[in-house]
Amino acid sequence: MAAADRPVDKPRPVYLNLFAIRQPLPAIASILHRISGALLFLVGIPLLLWGVQRSLASPEGFAAATAPLGTPLGKLVFLVLAWCYVFHLLAGLRHLALDLHIGIGLAPARGSAALVLVLSILLALIVAVRLW
Amino acid sequence: MVAGADKLPVGAHYGLRDWLSQRVTAIVITLYSALILGIVLWHGGLDYATFRTLFAGNAFRVATFLFMASLGWHAWVGMRNILMDYAKPYGVRLMLEIVVVCLLVAYGGWTIGVLWGQS
Numbered sequence: 001m002a003a004a005d006r007p008v009d010k011p012r013p014v015y016l017n018l019f020a021i022r023q024p025l026p027a028i029a030s031i032l033h034r035i036s037g038a039l040l041f042l043v044g045i046p047l048l049l050w051g052v053q054r055s056l057a058s059p060e061g062f063a064a065a066t067a068p069l070g071t072p073l074g075k076l077v078f079l080v081l082a083w084c085y086v087f088h089l090l091a092g093l094r095h096l097a098l099d100l101h102i103g104i105g106l107a108p109a110r111g112s113a114a115l116v117l118v119l120s121i122l123l124a125l126i127v128a129v130r131l132w
Numbered sequence: 133m134v135a136g137a138d139k140l141p142v143g144a145h146y147g148l149r150d151w152l153s154q155r156v157t158a159i160v161i162t163l164y165s166a167l168i169l170g171i172v173l174w175h176g177g178l179d180y181a182t183f184r185t186l187f188a189g190n191a192f193r194v195a196t197f198l199f200m201a202s203l204g205w206h207a208w209v210g211m212r213n214i215l216m217d218y219a220k221p222y223g224v225r226l227m228l229e230i231v232v233v234c235l236l237v238a239y240g241g242w243t244i245g246v247l248w249g250q251s
Contacts, residue, residue, distance in 0.1 A: 034214055041207040041232075045239055053246045055180070056187055062180040089165065092158050099155065 029113040033091040036084035087120035157202035164199035
């Protein structure tokens with residue numbers, strides 16, 4: 001039965017204050033998957049291309065491309081993008097597992113969402129330690 | 133009404149193709165990432181000479197191009213999914229999709245320039 005044919009006996013309450021609804025872990029992982037992906041596309045790819053291009057041009061270019069990693073802002077940008085990459089990759093692998101019907105129960109799905117979040121933060125911490 | 137006239141140009145059309153290409157490109161991206169990680173760990177970091185030698189090889193350039201093409205296709209599916217969910221007025225959605233496509237083409241040209249533009 002199409003949605004439009006369904007009898008509507010009474011108007012249903014719509015409550016969509018996203019800041020008041022407590023999101024389950026898989027929902028948090030899902031929205032972060034989208035945010036990290038969009039950031040990688042809009043900021044990550046151009047920075048990657050810029051970095052590789054400058055690095056290949058000359059030894060001075062290589063030094064210039066890696067110089068921002070010595071500044072607090074450069075480190076922060078690199079760290080955020082590194083986390084985006086790691087998180088997006090891990091969340092993607094989780095999705096591939098779900099596609100193969102691995103861990104599709106409620107409890108394992110929550111567990112794997114938590115695992116992806118924790119692992120990505122740990123890997124980002126390693127990057128942070130190496131940066132500072 | 134003409135058949136198909138009610139279809140939106142910003143609609144979902146080939147759902148299965150998008151679903152599958154998103155996953156296949158994801159696997160290509162993952163394999164290339166593992167390759168890069170392996171190379172960096174093998175050399176214990178990258179200096180200019182190593183970096184330069186790496187990109188001098190045609191096989192590596194082609195692999196990198198394949199990676200970037202996969203990245204672009206993957207990003208297209210993902211960005212369009214995001215726009216289909218949050219950019220509701222379809223004029224706005226179409227405009228934003230055009231911006232994404234322009235960025236993708238620009239990234240593509242830039243990639244070719246980086247890989248083959250300098251000897």
